[in-house]
Amino acid sequence: MAKLSGITAVDRAPTLSRRAYLQIQQAIRDGAIRQEVLYSENELAETLGMSRTPVREALISLSREGLVAVESQRGFRLRQLSADERREIFDLRSLLEPYTARRLALAATEEDVRRLGTLIDAQQDLGGPGQQSEFLALDEQFHLLQSELLGLERTHATMTSLRGAMWLIGFEALTLPHRHEDVIAEHRAILDAIARHDPEAAAAAAHEHIVTTAAAVL
Template sequence: MTKLHGVAAIERPPTLARRAYLQIQQAIRDGAIRQEVRYSENELAETLGMSRTPVREALISLSREGVVEIESQRGFRLRTLSTEERREVFDLRSLLEPYVAGRLARHAADDDLAPLYELIDAQEKLGTSGQQSAFLALDERFHLLQSELAGLERTHATMVSLRGAMWLMGFEALALPQRHEAVIAEHRAIVDAIARHDPDAAAAAAHEHIARTAAAVL
């Protein structure tokens, strides 16, 4: 059967389950959903203005990602990550992200650098304003965009799967004094090395950033 060319796909709005997933994700980032608290699925659905079905689907997705635990009687709570799980997340990041930065340094075009620098500049504007949720959202986009720009689809999917754990640890990573400024400087060092097309320096800068973030959390 002949494939059609030049026919644009219809852009579909996100499903209710996807909308619920994103809103719950944001609530976790904002600290509105907290550790060691049991929540009601029915109350969450009412708060989101949705039926329980899409909220349940969203929670099942988050459960598969290791972010929440679904309990009997339609309740859920955020997972508490063990020290071993935390170390594993950072071990995986320390393997993947230097690889991504190094690959991007070899092949990045000038147009690839602008959105990365824009994300860093946006973080710098936020600074220590207290908008930690916005800062963390920019941080997530910075890390995931690199694998997108490098065209590393499987690596990108693996990195996405680790973000749920990072939502649970994100505020801890920013708790140390001057950590905001350090994150910005570390991000800039990664992109500067990519801009110089220096794979070794880019990988080293990414590795150093992950190591410092791990030290802040662990």
């Protein structure tokens, strides 16, 4: 077997960069990093207890994902998604999620249904002030778990990338009256169809959920 040459060992910086990435991502999800505010990279690095380099690398990764805009010599801010970007996100979801729900309705086990139901039950217990981040985290798990249970790796990867953008607009939807209750009802409709092994009903419920969410934020 040939030996590799010209490749150096990975030092600690990528690990710090990953830590910075996860902490910034969580701050976005928690609403600690807000829209229309310019943040300093230096201050962020000090807050995280890191040098500027791993923080810069993390911000570049988040920029590639379309979550932040890095402004040279100034700092960074959350991206403002255009109307066209929002429509594209929901158009892609409307293709992938009904497909996944349909497939899962044909293959779901009792354990699969139980795991999805547990996430909805946890959402049911939330909804108070300051719990939007937890609610959105459970929402993300509910949608991503479906493709994970099926082993649809490419679908799962694409859906994961879309969920990042959803964090930028998810808080908007939850500020609307009754949206918390509506989301739970829509999730239960999807799961009920999956549990009945009714693929067309599952796909229709998933599509209706996306259409309703899109109407709330577009």
